[in-house]
Structures are given as structure tokens and as C-alpha cells.
Amino acid sequence: MKLNSESLRTEGDVNLSQNRDIWQKNHLSEEAFQLLEEDSRYYLQQSLSTPCLNVIEKSYGIYLEDIDGRKYMDFHGNSVHQVGYGNEYVVKAVKEQLDTLPFSPRRYTNKPAIKLAKKLAELSPGNLNKVLFAPGGTSAVSMALKLVRKATGKYKTISMWDSFHGATLDAISVGGEAVFRSGMGPLLPGSLHVMPYNSYRCLLGECNKCPFKCLDYLEYVLEREGEVGALILEPIRCTDVQVPPKEYHQRLRQICDRYNMLLIYDEIPTALGRTGKMFAFEHYGIVPDIVLLGKGMGGGIFPMAAMLVRDDLDVAADIALGHYTHEKSTLGCAAALAVLQYIEEHQLLEHANKMGNYMKVRLKNMQKQIEMIGDVRGIGLLYGVELVNDRQSKEKAINEAEKVMYKCMDNGLSFKISQGNVLTLSPPLVISDQELERAMDILEQSLREIERFS
Structure with a gap:
């Protein structure tokens, strides 16, 4: 199987990769691995889905919590979490x-x-x-x-x-x-x-x-x-x-x-x-x-x-x-x-626009300072951050994008990758000012760290 095939990198991030293996070994407990093995035993394998990354125990507000008590701000949510989890x-x-x-x-x-x-x-x-x-x-x-x-x-x-x-x-x-x-x-x-x-x-x-x-x-x-x-x-x-x-x-x-x-x-x-x-x-x-x-x-x-x-x-x-x-x-x-x-x-349309404006300013500022960011595009609380190896050629920074995602997850921020190199950010509309600021801090820190060592 060619894991770097462009055909695999469309709707979401690839569920079989060396970066994923490393992240799992560094973060998952023995119980989590046992449950993932059981999940793979009974579910048909398919791209983008199985084998799974982790085992989730709880979801509330903007957060997912795994069986080891680790919390993640969920900026993916399969687009179902506009009003937050467990509203x-x-x-x-x-x-x-x-x-x-x-x-x-x-x-x-x-x-x-x-x-x-x-x-x-x-x-x-x-x-x-x-x-x-x-x-x-x-x-x-x-x-x-x-x-x-x-x-x-x-x-x-x-x-x-x-x-x-x-x-x-x-x-x-x-x-x-x-x-x-x-x-x-x-x-x-x-x-x-x-x-x-x-x-x-x-x-x-x-x-x-x-x-x-x-x-x-x-x-x-x-x-x-x-x-x-x-x-x-x-x-x-x-x-x-x-x-x-x-x-x-x-x-x-x-x-x-x-x-x-x-x-x-x-x-x-x-x-x-x-x-x-x-x-x-x-x-x-x-x-x-x-x-x-x-x-x-x-x-x-x-x-x-x-x-x-x-x-x-x-x-x-x-x-x-x-x-x-x-x-x-x-x-x-x-x-x-x-x-x-x-x-x-709860006037979530107005809130989405307010939070989206903050998100846009933060991401555009990151783009000015971080060479790896080729483009930032979005509206409301939906943004894509496109990572490239070279802004001139627009060559996709696929490996770097995946490393950024897992680095963000190390610090409690989860999102998906699309087309191999686009960090897709779609937080719940109920996200607070403080939570969004924290998420942007995690993203910026992760981007800088991966770019420094690339």
C-alpha cells in the first residue's frame, strides 16, 4: 500500500502512517491499545476510518476526553458539534x-x-x-x-x-x-x-x-x-x-x-x-x-x-x-x-462572526511570520491553513502537516487534515474567547516548532 498516495489524502488525514504510530506509542495506555486491537478485530478496515487513532470516553462542550483522561479541544467534530457536545x-x-x-x-x-x-x-x-x-x-x-x-x-x-x-x-x-x-x-x-x-x-x-x-x-x-x-x-x-x-x-x-x-x-x-x-x-x-x-x-x-x-x-x-x-x-x-x-x-451567528474575526486575524498574522503557511482561507468559524514546502511552487507540505496535527494533539487540540496539507479548523460555535485564544496559541507554537526542525 502506498501511504503517500494523493488518492488517500482527500477528505481527511491518513489513518496509517509512521507519524500516527509514533504518536500512539507516546500517548496511549495499554488499555487503549487493547481496545483499539479489539475494534480492528471486529470492524472492516477502510481508509480514513479504521484502524482508529484513540478511544474516546466522554464528550462535552468543545471537548473530547479519552479513556486515559486526556482532553482535546475538538476542531473537527465531523461537523456535528455547532452547539457543542451534550448541549x-x-x-x-x-x-x-x-x-x-x-x-x-x-x-x-x-x-x-x-x-x-x-x-x-x-x-x-x-x-x-x-x-x-x-x-x-x-x-x-x-x-x-x-x-x-x-x-x-x-x-x-x-x-x-x-x-x-x-x-x-x-x-x-x-x-x-x-x-x-x-x-x-x-x-x-x-x-x-x-x-x-x-x-x-x-x-x-x-x-x-x-x-x-x-x-x-x-x-x-x-x-x-x-x-x-x-x-x-x-x-x-x-x-x-x-x-x-x-x-x-x-x-x-x-x-x-x-x-x-x-x-x-x-x-x-x-x-x-x-x-x-x-x-x-x-x-x-x-x-x-x-x-x-x-x-x-x-x-x-x-x-x-x-x-x-x-x-x-x-x-x-x-x-x-x-x-x-x-x-x-x-x-x-x-x-x-x-x-x-x-x-x-444564544445568538450563535453573531458569536461565530466575532470569534471568526479573531481567528482570521491570528491565522493571517501567523502566515506573515511562518513561511510554511502558504494560504489561509475561511469564513465564520471555518478556516483552512494550507502548508507548503515552498510558497512559489506551492508544493504540499504533507509530512509537516501531519506532524503539526500530532504536535497540536500533544497539547490538547484536535482537527483534521484535508488534501494532505490543509489544516481544517472548525470549532464548535459555543467556543469561548479564552478557549479559542488557547487553541490559536497551541497551533502557532506547533507550527513554529515543526518549521524549525523541518
């Missing part, structure tokens, strides 16, 4: 729901499901007034792909290389990461891909004179392809943190209208305050035809996702788009309602 509002709502209606069979509806649908329609800009719920984000993607075919009569989609939309066969068809697609054989017919914003060519400076050459290519493809029903993309890429300018998304909206395509925004990891607004697309002054939510929607307690669509896309009464067993989950809906209530009552 009292969410826990209370789920407990109360367990006492009255723990499950609602299909054929019936229930009050939490109706309240949540109404709340999302009220929060959503434009006419995104119709919803369907699902037990996870990938399932929401599946529903959207089916609705596109039903509503438009077209079977082709366009999505971006390097995008992530879930791990099922239909989701990896529209997704663009090799670690999920490679070796799978024929995927969903009609799944076309184009270069994403700020693609590798752009990073090399080849698109400096025309920042949206990627959209020129999109139109080139559309001129030659028929039956394209939708464009699906992440408005802000969560993994390596790509934040397009307003003009990019406004032109995308125009292109979709011109070619009679539906615009689907996958906001599964970025909605509900992560970018400083309830929905990431609100930064761009446009409204998609379909938006997908998930991850943090269940408050880090219950898996929950949703598809929000325009009123006039309510056209599938004669088929089943989802029909999932836990579609109108009373527990999931209670958790999601509590999440939305907590975000509003």
Missing part, C-alpha cells in the same frame, strides 16, 4: 421526547416533525418552503437526485471534482474524491464532473487573468451535453475550505437559469451557523432550488438530515423519494428544533 437544550428535548413518543411509524405524522418543517421554511430565504427529512446527509443527497429526475425529466448531473456528497454509490457518483470512487466500476449514468473553484490549476497561477475560467469550462460542457437536470455542489467546501467570491455563485445561478438546470447546494456540513449565517448561500445573495442539510442538525446526538426545495418542485406525489423508516423521527426532530432554538436564543 443541555438538545439533551433535555430528546429526553422529554423519549418519554412521550420515541418513534413515529410511517403513515403517521407527529408534532415535532411538523414544527421542524415549519421552522425550516420560516428560516429559509426565498421560497424553499417544502421539506423532506432523512436519517443522514447521504440519504438527503439521494432524495435530491431522484427529485431532479422526476421534476426535470433529465438524468444527467454536473458536480465538481474533489467534492464530497456522501459515501453511497449514487453519492460517490456525483462526488469527486478518488478515495471513495476508485475501483468501484460503473457509477450512476450521467454523472458529469467539472473543475471546482480554485482548482489545482488555479493554485498554480494558470487562471490569474480569468478567475472564473472554471465556469467558462462549465458552459463549454453544457453547450455539448443534453439532458443535464441539475448542478450539485458545496457552496463553501468544508474540507480544504474553499470560499468562492460572491460573483462566482451569482454567475452559477445565471448559468443554471440559462440552461434550465436546478441548482442544488449541499450544505450538510456548513449550514446552521458554521459560516456566520444560518445557511452558507446567504453570503451570496442568491437562492438555490434545493438545499441539503445534515450533520449538526441533530445536535451531535441524533442523526438527522433534510432536503429543502422550492414550492413548485412538489411534483413527486406518485413515487417515493425517501420513505425512510426514520424519516419523521420524533427524536431527530426534537433534537433539531432544540438546536435551532439554541442558535437563536
Whole structure:
């Protein structure tokens, strides 16, 4: 197995490496190793997941705690921890729901499901007034792909290389990461891909004179392809943190209208305050035809996702788009309602912007002083720090990025690495001033130390 293969370094950090082995030997107890060995004995091995790094015992607020009592500020959280772990509002709502209606069979509806649908329609800009719920984000993607075919009569989609939309066969068809697609054989017919914003060519400076050459290519493809029903993309890429300018998304909206395509925004990891607004697309002054939510929607307690669509896309009464067993989950809906209530009552959007501004200033100052930092990009409480061996060539500092991550974990800060060299930082929105300052201190100290010995 080639552990340095670029195909392994996309969605997250590699779970098999010498740096990981060293960190585990220096930090894990005999009990932790025994549990990890048992975990590997029973779980199928897969990239990015098994074997696991450590054994977690507790989670609370912004922290994870392992079985040896070591605490980590969690700046990853699989994007479920907007309101923090074990949030009292969410826990209370789920407990109360367990006492009255723990499950609602299909054929019936229930009050939490109706309240949540109404709340999302009220929060959503434009006419995104119709919803369907699902037990996870990938399932929401599946529903959207089916609705596109039903509503438009077209079977082709366009999505971006390097995008992530879930791990099922239909989701990896529209997704663009090799670690999920490679070796799978024929995927969903009609799944076309184009270069994403700020693609590798752009990073090399080849698109400096025309920042949206990627959209020129999109139109080139559309001129030659028929039956394209939708464009699906992440408005802000969560993994390596790509934040397009307003003009990019406004032109995308125009292109979709011109070619009679539906615009689907996958906001599964970025909605509900992560970018400083309830929905990431609100930064761009446009409204998609379909938006997908998930991850943090269940408050880090219950898996929950949703598809929000325009009123006039309510056209599938004669088929089943989802029909999932836990579609109108009373527990999931209670958790999601509590999440939305907590975000509003505790003004987490404003807090995310305030903390994000501090984070931006600290990271930009680090960039000026630390040569290894090639780029800093982000919005709200989502930032990516790109590490390079040389700013001119932009050669990825893959080994250094991994060493920085483990050095940070030595001092109680956990995050993920994307594309091999991007430190992806997404703390809970409930993080305090003191906690964020401490995290930035740990990161800066670790970067300086690794750069000094590289």
C-alpha cells in the first residue's frame, strides 16, 4: 500500500502512517491499545476510518476526553458539534421526547416533525418552503437526485471534482474524491464532473487573468451535453475550505437559469451557523432550488438530515423519494428544533462572526511570520491553513502537516487534515474567547516548532 498516495489524502488525514504510530506509542495506555486491537478485530478496515487513532470516553462542550483522561479541544467534530457536545437544550428535548413518543411509524405524522418543517421554511430565504427529512446527509443527497429526475425529466448531473456528497454509490457518483470512487466500476449514468473553484490549476497561477475560467469550462460542457437536470455542489467546501467570491455563485445561478438546470447546494456540513449565517448561500445573495442539510442538525446526538426545495418542485406525489423508516423521527426532530432554538436564543451567528474575526486575524498574522503557511482561507468559524514546502511552487507540505496535527494533539487540540496539507479548523460555535485564544496559541507554537526542525 502506498501511504503517500494523493488518492488517500482527500477528505481527511491518513489513518496509517509512521507519524500516527509514533504518536500512539507516546500517548496511549495499554488499555487503549487493547481496545483499539479489539475494534480492528471486529470492524472492516477502510481508509480514513479504521484502524482508529484513540478511544474516546466522554464528550462535552468543545471537548473530547479519552479513556486515559486526556482532553482535546475538538476542531473537527465531523461537523456535528455547532452547539457543542451534550448541549443541555438538545439533551433535555430528546429526553422529554423519549418519554412521550420515541418513534413515529410511517403513515403517521407527529408534532415535532411538523414544527421542524415549519421552522425550516420560516428560516429559509426565498421560497424553499417544502421539506423532506432523512436519517443522514447521504440519504438527503439521494432524495435530491431522484427529485431532479422526476421534476426535470433529465438524468444527467454536473458536480465538481474533489467534492464530497456522501459515501453511497449514487453519492460517490456525483462526488469527486478518488478515495471513495476508485475501483468501484460503473457509477450512476450521467454523472458529469467539472473543475471546482480554485482548482489545482488555479493554485498554480494558470487562471490569474480569468478567475472564473472554471465556469467558462462549465458552459463549454453544457453547450455539448443534453439532458443535464441539475448542478450539485458545496457552496463553501468544508474540507480544504474553499470560499468562492460572491460573483462566482451569482454567475452559477445565471448559468443554471440559462440552461434550465436546478441548482442544488449541499450544505450538510456548513449550514446552521458554521459560516456566520444560518445557511452558507446567504453570503451570496442568491437562492438555490434545493438545499441539503445534515450533520449538526441533530445536535451531535441524533442523526438527522433534510432536503429543502422550492414550492413548485412538489411534483413527486406518485413515487417515493425517501420513505425512510426514520424519516419523521420524533427524536431527530426534537433534537433539531432544540438546536435551532439554541442558535437563536444564544445568538450563535453573531458569536461565530466575532470569534471568526479573531481567528482570521491570528491565522493571517501567523502566515506573515511562518513561511510554511502558504494560504489561509475561511469564513465564520471555518478556516483552512494550507502548508507548503515552498510558497512559489506551492508544493504540499504533507509530512509537516501531519506532524503539526500530532504536535497540536500533544497539547490538547484536535482537527483534521484535508488534501494532505490543509489544516481544517472548525470549532464548535459555543467556543469561548479564552478557549479559542488557547487553541490559536497551541497551533502557532506547533507550527513554529515543526518549521524549525523541518
